[in-house]
Amino acid sequence: MGEIGDDVRRLEHHLTAVREFAGVDHRDDGGDVVIGQGSGVPHPPIVPHDPFARLGAMAEKTVAIVGVGTVGSQVAQLATQAGWTVIGIEKDETTAAAASERSGVQVGTELKDAAGAAIVIECLPEKRDVKHAVFAEVGGLAAEDAVLVTTATALSVTDLALSSGRPNRVLGLAFPHDPARTQVELVRPDFADQDALEAVQGFLTDLGREATVVRSKPGYIADGLLFGYLNHAVTMFEAGYASRDDIDAAMRFGCGYPVGPLALLDKIGVDTAYDVLDALYATTGRRLHAPAPILKQMIAAGHLGEKAGRGFYTYGDEAGDAVATEAREDIRPISTVGVVGTGTMASGIVEVFAKSGYDVVFVARSEEKVAGVQA
Structure with a gap:
């Protein structure tokens, strides 16, 4: 009973302090607290919630970006x-220049x-020591209620948050590798403040982006799936399983992807992809994420992708126009395509060639099967 009595006394002490701060004069007959004009501070008016309210006017609508590379430049332009x-x-x-x-x-x-920014976004390469050092330093100089954000996808956002000294103000953010896509992944560690989450969500809304909130897991959702796929494509290419063009064509025409895996690696940057895979492999231990040896060879040769003018493809003067190293010529012109069967695969082939302007002849087992094919 003594411990309970002590707890009650401590609670009464805290309530007394709150009443004095808020200007409480007395209780009414029903025992409810009444806010009066006592010696305390006037009761503040109720205002709409603003996650940046505590940062001050100087910091509002200000974002610092540490590392203005491919991702950092994209964020800077959008902001x-x-x-x-x-x-x-x-x-x-x-x-910097x-x-x-x-x-x-x-x-x-x-x-x-970065000291005066409402949001500080770290967009550095996926190197653990570098990111931890930056978070340790930024955590000591940023505004007290600033939100710190990392674009790390292969490293633990939780670990980076702890290294900052203010883990409740740290979130992770993954932008898609295609700037035209608006969906982003927002990583919230378990101990992150709600107003920190709302602040970054508001920032993303200003940028015209929609956030999917996910747990703090290496790779998040998109990159966890994407980089294993990209790495496997490189492994197939390196082993001579298929040519560069055939691998990309198989995924574009066979799976309907807008760009093939090797062309996408050129857009992401071979060095960036290597860093992500290396960090994922160190974290997960899965062979799927062990970087294909050829990636390191390409980095050493300076073949980093579009930004370097050469990667798996070579690039001309016009940005984004891939030029095949070995141009192919048709052995003979093709005008008519024949397909035997009307199953899912056959129907898809018929449709693709018909839409591409070829005459298509297909053979089916019955008139009913023929009627079900769209040419």
Whole structure:
């Protein structure tokens, strides 16, 4: 009973302090607390919830981006278009100048420039030591209620949050590798504050992006599935299982993907893909994520993809126009295609060739089967 009595006394003490702070004069006859004009602070008016309210006017609509590479530039451009003030930060003057030209925003070299931002987004390569060092430093200089965000997909957001010294203010964010897609993954560690989540959701809404909130797991959803697939395609290419063009064509025409895996790796960046796979493999131990040896060879040769002018494909002067290294010529012109069967695969082949302008002849077991094929 003594412990309960002590708890009650401590509770009464806290209630007394709250009443004094809020200006409570007395209780009414029913025992309810009445807010009066006592010696305390006037009761604050009820205002709409604003997750940035505690940050101050200077920080509102200000985002700092640490690492203005492929992803950082994408975020910087979107944020600028949405009316946010963008503070870009890179490791040295040379890198900063290139990043500024690429992103169209001012880029400096001092992490302390992030001190006045409402949101700080780290967009550095998937290297554990580098990211942890940045979070440890940014955690000590950012505004007290600023939200820190990492774009790491292969590393633990929870671990990075702990290294910041303010784990309740850290979230993860994964942008799609195709800038035209609007769905992003927002990672919320178990201990992250609700207002931190709402602040980043509001930021993404300004950017015209929709967030899917996921748990803190290496790879999240998209990258956890995507990079294993990309790595397997590289392994098939390296083993001579099929040519580069055939692998990409199989996934574009056979599976309906908008771009083949090797062309997509060129867009992502061979070096970026290697870092993600290496980090995923270190975390999961799955052979699926062990980087194919040829990736490291390509990095050493400077064949990093579109940004370097050469990767699995070579690229001309016009950005994004892949030029096949070995141009193919048809052995003879094709005008008519014959298909035997009317099952799912046969029907799909008939439809694809018909829509491409070829004359298609197909053989079926009955008139009813013929009627079910769309040519």
